[in-house]
Amino acid sequence: MSPTSASPPSSPPSGAPGPAAPVAVLGECVADAFTVPASGGPAGPAIPALGLEVLPGGGPANTAVALARLGTPTRFLGRLSTDVFGRLFREHLTASGVDLGAAVEAFEPSTLAVADLDAEGRADYSFHAEGTADWQWTDEELATAAAGPASCLHTGSLALVRPPGGEAVERLLERMRERATVSVDPNVRPALVDPAVYRERLPRWCAVADVLRLSDDDLGHLLPGEGLEAAADTFHGHGVTLVVVTLGPGGVFASLDGTRLRVPAPAVEVVDTVGAGDSFMAGFLHALHTGGALGGRLDGLAADRLEAALATGAAVAAATCSVRGANPPWAHQLDGLPGR
Template structure:
């Protein structure tokens, strides 16, 4: 199975009457997307016993995502108020003292023997103690030979301690096998750095592949064999909420299906990537993201929708 560990929250999405509460969170969305793709998936993050916590669990269960690893707590659920500029989403977070924010290392379970990959990222990497907890989990997975994928999915206004955050991200990139970066991430982290120079330097740190998403221009992957680019699928965009998260799910699903993720217990970094399985990963990631942006909110496609290729 693929284990997704990171934030879940309630997106307060603009509506004609104010805001509509919808389950969300970058890593949560990826878990939902993987489950809907019929991939064996588990989710790890503290879930509140408040009504919003129950609202978060229901879509996971409907998608077939395993939630037994999730600690339950009476602390409140994180809220994120969404504003849309055109079709682009921006977020304001209410997170202090929340269920996820206080995720502690003592809450970490033993990684199940069936874990084929660990996916982390989003705002769960930023504050404490949850940032350290997720980093510890990634270190454990790496030591066990479990491939790690990271998507920082940066929200600049949420990052108050920039040097500490950059240092953590450097450490996590060094132990990750797969890294996904949006152009917004790159512009914030490494402004004015030429793409080839940046990707070469990142690969030298340890990752085996760097995925770069370019919105309407498609996506690309850089690895030891060079760079592979594919165009976006033409689609009428409703909004971009959850697009990158769904792309991540497509990448992981395709790599697991091809056998590229290797086996637990292999030496760290023993992930079998080549042009064929990376092309399949890009293709499924782009296709899944296109279906997501064609409808409002974080609403990833189901396996039958992907098979049809229609929203």
């Protein structure tokens, strides 16, 4: 499938700061460790060993990287540790063009996740996240970090549910809604946080969010056994305007105030799916930002423009699946991408 470009609107939504205002992405950076053949070893009898290759990751950080690589002005609101992994995160984000001017220099350690890949390249993570930098947000830190102009605040994942900072992030969403589009991606991690926590908080997130993005796995944890359309109606009932559900090779489902759309996934040879959902969200927000649709309550977002943005997200996600780890493409690597 080759995405087709949608025509930009004649003017930005009422009250919007315009397409020049950056997208702000709030959340965690995670050191993703992948198993590799162990090298070397002690003399004498063989001792079982496990080698690890550590790559920069974390859902919100992946989305910020992908957005910046596509050419969208992107500011990352994160608490970056001063440890060795924190230095890796800063190098990766900066090299991708992400603005770190609002990032907090944190003295707690970085979060580590060890990925176990199955035969289809899907990752199952074990997390080492107690007392780490990403979850320690205060209201004061967030007020300072989010003070700059923004057309959209995108957040979610563990930073939205992990104490002590999760509730402070929720309060920020309420304040940001007054001046920016709010986008939430729960990115449920049942190994680290009980899905019941997400289910309890999700109505509050929907009440302040304009966009709710879920994977099919997320949906299974949040509304077990619920069909796509019924689930979307539940989320609309809580207040969110746009519900997007990514379905892996099954493409993307979306519901815009009850108007349903489906976009197929491009054919791709999958290396792994690490960062695919995060990259989808980046491509999707990139297309909306370039078209001037961000900044308010998505007023006037037409179905054809939404479909083009979904196709952009699917194309970016497919490109990410074709390489190892969360390594999203640069704009010049994608032909025919809407918004370029």
